[in-house]
Every structure is written in C-alpha cells, then in structure tokens.
Amino acid sequence: MTEFADLIVEDAPGKRVLLMGNEAIARGAIEAGVGVATSYPGTPASEILETLALAAPKLGFHAEWSVNEKVAFEVAAGAAITGVRALTSMKNAGLNWVMDMFMTLVYGGVRGGFVIAVGDDPDAHYSSNEQDTRFAAFYGEIPCLEPADPQEAREMTRYAFELSERLELPVLVRSVTRICHASGDVEFGKIEKPERKPVFDRHWKLPWRWNVYGPPGPVEKHRWLHGQMPQIKKLVETIPWNKLELRGKPIFGIIASGLGASYAREAVKMLGLENKVAFLKLGTPTPLPEQLVGRMLKSVKSVLVVEEGEPLVELQVRGLAKDMNPDVKLLGKLTGSMPPVGEINTNIVAHALAKLVKRKLPADQPRELIKDEIKNLVTPRSSTLCAGCPHLGSYWALKLALRKVGGKVPIVNGDIGCYEQGGYGIVGKEYKLSFSTESVRYPIDSPYETLDTNYIMGGGVGLMQGQFQAGYKDGAIVGVAGDSTFFHACIPAVINAVYNKAKGLFLVMDNEWTAMTGHQPNPATGITATKEETKLLCVEDVAKACGVEFIQTVDPFDLKTTTAAIEEALKSDKFAIVVARHVCTLQAQRQKKFVGKRMIFDRDKCTGCKICVTFGCPGIIFKEGKAGLDPILCNGCGMCTEVCPTGAIRVEE
C-alpha cells in the first residue's frame, strides 16, 4: 500500500493524484508552508486536519485537534499574529462557535497568512442546518475564495495564504460537501518552505495592533479594516478563478460561483448552449469582481445566477445591476428560478436554463411514470448504530430505567455524535401530528426514537436545565452527550447546572473517540492528532471539579448495572451524571482489540416477540416470524443475550 502520508508531502510539482477536496485543501496548505494547523472534527471538513496531521511530523509543523472550533481558531490566530502561516478548518456549524473571535480578529488582522477553511453542507447531509458561511466573510469584510473542484481547492488554499499576507487579513476558503468529499485528479504544485521565525511586535504597522482596545480603539481599527476593501476589490478583478467568457453574440449570461460553476458548465453542455452563453465563473463570491460583473451585465439581456447556499452573489449582483444595467433580467434563488433550500445539481441548473431560453428539456414521460410506480419498492433504510455499539446498551438501559422511574412523559435531550442517531427516527414509519395541550408519551420501537430534542453540540445539557427551571413535572428530565462533546461544549453548562441548582440526569456516553466524524482522538483518548501520548482526561474528574455530587461510572455492555445506575440517578434529587464508558466497537475492531464471542441463536426458543429487534442492533434480523443473528453483521458483543426474555440468544460456552 502506498503510504498516503508519504504521498501528500511529496515535493513533486506536476504529479497527478486522486485527492478528496479536503485532502486537496490540506495539500494547498502544505505547499504554502503552513506552520500551525488546528481544527475540531466535523463532517464534511474533518479530513483537512486528518491529512495535515499525517504531514505534520514529516514536515515539522504543528497540527492539533483542538477541544472546540473556538479554541482551534484562537490557537491558529495566535500563530498568525507572530507571523507564522496558520490554518484552521471546521464544518459550517463550527464557524458559529468562532464568530466572537472572528469578528474581532479582523480589526487589525494578521501578520502571517491565516486561512479559515470551512466545509459547508447544503442539503444538510451531515449537519443540523444548511447555513452559508460565505456570509461570515461578507460580514467580517474579508475575502472568500470558493473552489469549483478539488484542483481549485488546492490552488486556492495555497494562494489564500499569499493573499492573506498581502492584505494582512484572514481569508476564508469555503468548500461544500460535494467538494470536501468528492475526489478528483489534482495536480501537485511546489512545496514552499517559508522560513518563519515567530516574532512579536506590539505596534507592527498599526498602533496596538493585536489589542483591540489599545488606542485608538475598536472604531479606528474597524476603519482600517474597511480601508482594505478597495485593495481587495482590485485584486479580485484579476485572480485566475474569476473569469469572464464572452464570445460572439451571447443570448444570455450565467454568473456561477464555486461548485455552482461546475454544475452550470454541464447544464450548458446538456442543452447544447455552449455558443450562446456568456459565462462568468466566480472564485470570490465576496467581494465580487465588480468590473467583470459589469461587463457581463452590459452584454446580455438576462442572467442566471448559480450558487450553492443562500443568494449571496445574487444579492450583490442585484445591487450592481441598478447602476450598471437596470434593464437586465436577473434570475436566481430570489426569483424562484433556483430552489431556495437544499443543494443544487446539474439537473436543477439545466431546468432553470431551459426555462430561460424557452426550451423543453428532453423528457421520457412514460419512463417517468414507470419510475413513480417503482418508487414504492424502494424501501427506506434508516441509519443505525453499528452492530455491537456501546450506545445500544446505553439506550436500552435508559429506556428500561425511564419505563420504571421516568414518570409519565420523560424528556430526553440529545446532542451531536454517533448517539444522535438515537433521534433519527424510523423513515419507514408514519408519525402523526399532535395538537394536545397536555404532555404526550410516544411508543419507542427502537433506540432510534429515543431523543426528544436535538440541535447542536452541547445543546441538550442546556435545554434540560430550561425544562427544569420552567417547572416541568410530567416526567424525568434527561440530557445525553458523548465524551468529545462533553469537552467541546458541555462543561460551562454543567457548571451552570450546579451553580443554578438545576436537577436531572446527564448521561455521558463515553466511547473514548470522536467516532462519528471518523474516529479522531480527543482529551478522553489519551493521544494527540499526531499520535503522541498525552494526558488522558476523565469526564468524572472534570464533573467533580465542576461541583457535581452524583457521579457514577458504568460499562454499557453490562445492561443490568447500567440500568440500575440510571435508575438511581433518576431517583436522586441532584444534578446527576452517569458516565457509560466503553470504547467504540468499530474502532476497537479496527485496532484489533475487540474479541467477539461465538453467538448461538436457538430458533426453537424464539417466540417471535421481537423484543430483541427493538434493541436496534443491525446484527439482529427478523424473518418468517422469528428473529435471528446475521452471521456477517453480528460481531459477537454479547449484549443482546441480556435482552431476550426466553434465552434464545446465547454465548457459546
């Protein structure tokens, strides 16, 4: 196997390899000689730092999984202030954690190149919202670069460092899932080795440059920031990723940003409109190359704006059109020509184009009808936890305990991690709306229907306090979180609970890894991003230091003990923490540390009660009136033996 770690640091300009967009961003940073790289894992952006962490020991720079995005941002910014090139990467929602420092760091900017690489997620494949982080760049008055494919992701990231140093401002590189997680042929560039000795100079070119309150204070620093804009606007007119193709007599125009340009090109090809369109491909959705946009607006009668996310480009083009050509017809998300939510694709763009040029897309109507017929054969596949996942044990225990001592309608508040699947529901099931004025309890067929609320990292442990403070009495109040989430976002909320005397159960499902995003280490793992051993932090120790008085640790593979501990916590009159700790099964299997047992399923003893099915392990199947274990999926964790009331599932002696 060619070691990827060796490949990614190869100084081989011109070499073509298949790279994922995230890997291409990392390669761009490597080529720019990044000195400090930081991140908190989050799909679709995780592989940026994963790749950099592989490269870091080989090239001698620092790469870390920080405890959350805010800290990651600050660590990278601190490095950039000393003149060292730094990158911080995160998923869309990660940027929300960062905004405080983001909006203030720009008042004075940076010395070393500082690149903020964000993976947006239109269509919310892996996210709780579809937010468009390009607006942060607009808001913070810094340039945003938006690649159209992995090759551009590499080139732009590399250039972003240079641009950042030229402007003395951070630069945002905005990718989306379909670039982050898409692979394409990428051509390597040369690896630069800028020898950067970190230096510190309080008044570097501006008085009190790194202290926003230092005289002349924030407003003057805002004025300085604002003063950078004309220079940025001039630069974006000539960068190679903003390109106007204006040939012959176009009948209409397309302004397409980032990945939107890739879809738009294929849509144009699909409709055979290559010679009829003026095409402005944008690599900087903000600020726009106003002169290029102006030339486009003046040469056609109508323009379709194609972009992933919110109508950021479209809004700006609208503003420019007022002065440059008020007669031009602008089409996009604001006019309903493009869908306002979800992600776009070639078909969506082709559809809008066909309408614009008053053409019918070739459609096979009879075939579409057959498809409608067939669609009901396509059974949904709800996502599940892995076979033998420790969270299955925790959720089972929680369910039993709540049944016993959880009152009429308990509330379970969720969080972000593999266990969030406890709230994904069952796609194949119908959920009826309720208009009741009283609390309502719903039956649970599987662990995937456990979580009543779920929003963001650390959200649940806060919400549960609100329910308590509101005086909710119809049932128990529970919050769940994982180890990585606990360190990322829950500690202030735990302190808040103790300080403000909230009560309820906080169940921390500690599997020792940040599993859902691809098994990155965190403070509960005991190793760093670059695989060095480090101090292992214990959730219990932190909770104790926060003043929590009820803390119990259990192994979720032991369903009985776990159920008992949760019951006790629910009955206690305190803010109670139960830590259910068992290493992630998938990771343990990968590291060859998992020893599965030989399972026996006794079909004669099975009464077909389906209780084991409600345990939710994908290894348990149900066929012809009886349950069974799938020999390929079951890994012999043994948990389900405790679930079956008739003893049909056994471990071979």
Next chain:
Amino acid sequence: MKKEKTPELNLIIAGVGGQGSIRASHIVGIAAIQEGMRARVGETFGAAMRGGAVASHVRIGKGIFAPLIAKDGAEIVLALEPLEGLRNAVKFLAKGGLLLTNTHAWMPVDVNIGRAEYPTLEAIKGAVEKLGGEVVAIDATSLAQQAGNVRTMNVVMLGALAGTGKLPISVKTLKEVVRENVPPKTIEANLRAFELGFKTIQ
C-alpha cells in the same frame, strides 16, 4: 450483454456503510487517473458508522466537471447490496444501462422492526427491466467467503465490473490498483476475490 467501452463513463457504486463502496470507487478513480484520464468521485453519503445507504458517483472522461451524475445519466450501477442498487437505478440508471448487483441483502432496520418490506430480487429485476435496464446479479458475498475473506465482497464486484468489459480501464491497471489500495495482509484474498468476480461475468 454488449461489451463496449465508452470514452466517458458514469458509474455509481452503491451499498451500505461498511461494505467498502467508497474504497471500490476510489480504486476505479485512481486506476482511471493512472491511465491518463480525468476522474471525479463524488460520495453521496457516508458517516463513519455502519449501516447507512452510501453511493459513490464515479465519472471518468474529458468533459467532466460536476461530482454528481445527472438523473438517468449512469451507464452502470454497481450494487454491493440489491436494495441500494434499486434505489440508485431508479434515480440514475440510463435507459439501456446495466445494474450489476450482489444478491446478498442487508436488511434495513425499518424492515426488521416490521415497518417496511424488502423487495424480492425478482421484483428488483422486473422494475429495472421495465426502466429499460439490464440486470446481472451475482452472489458476491459467497464468492468473497470463497476467496477467504467476506470483506473482499467489494472487490469481487469490481472484478465482475471488469468482467463486463465496459470499463475504459485495463484489467491489469485495475488489479494493480487493488493491490496497492487494500490492507497488505489481505492482498492475496482480494486478488482471488477479483478473479472470482471477473470469471462469473466473463
């Protein structure tokens, strides 16, 4: 089955998380690049944990920009799991396209808890044929077991794909890339798996 190579190939590799569809798609992409072509591999869903529906869009050829295949635009859907084959064929398989599928089903939890039904292989075949597609089904899971490692099922399917003669990539390159991109200890089993898949189709 017609054995024709197309200069541009739109291929979907579909399966359930944990079956190795993403690795299989990367193998095809790397092989294409090694033979001097442009390639795009777009993954449509895949978190770390197992059990979700995953599909990779593999695109090889010159005029390719987008990471996703357009509706009705896939010449081949390679399915590591039959239901996932159907799911993607309905959306993406071109008229006259091929669904090459493993016969071994991975039951969705929706079916296990009795909230949905799993379509029979006959129903899947019938549906795709109605759409003007061709269906070839092989028991790749058993072949992988025969190769000595059930986890080589994705490579059995790659072998079968190569066996159709529809790939614009040489079998030799593909095998070489398989060798370079599987865990060292499993190289032999994977190459056996490739051969077994190749032979059932040829």
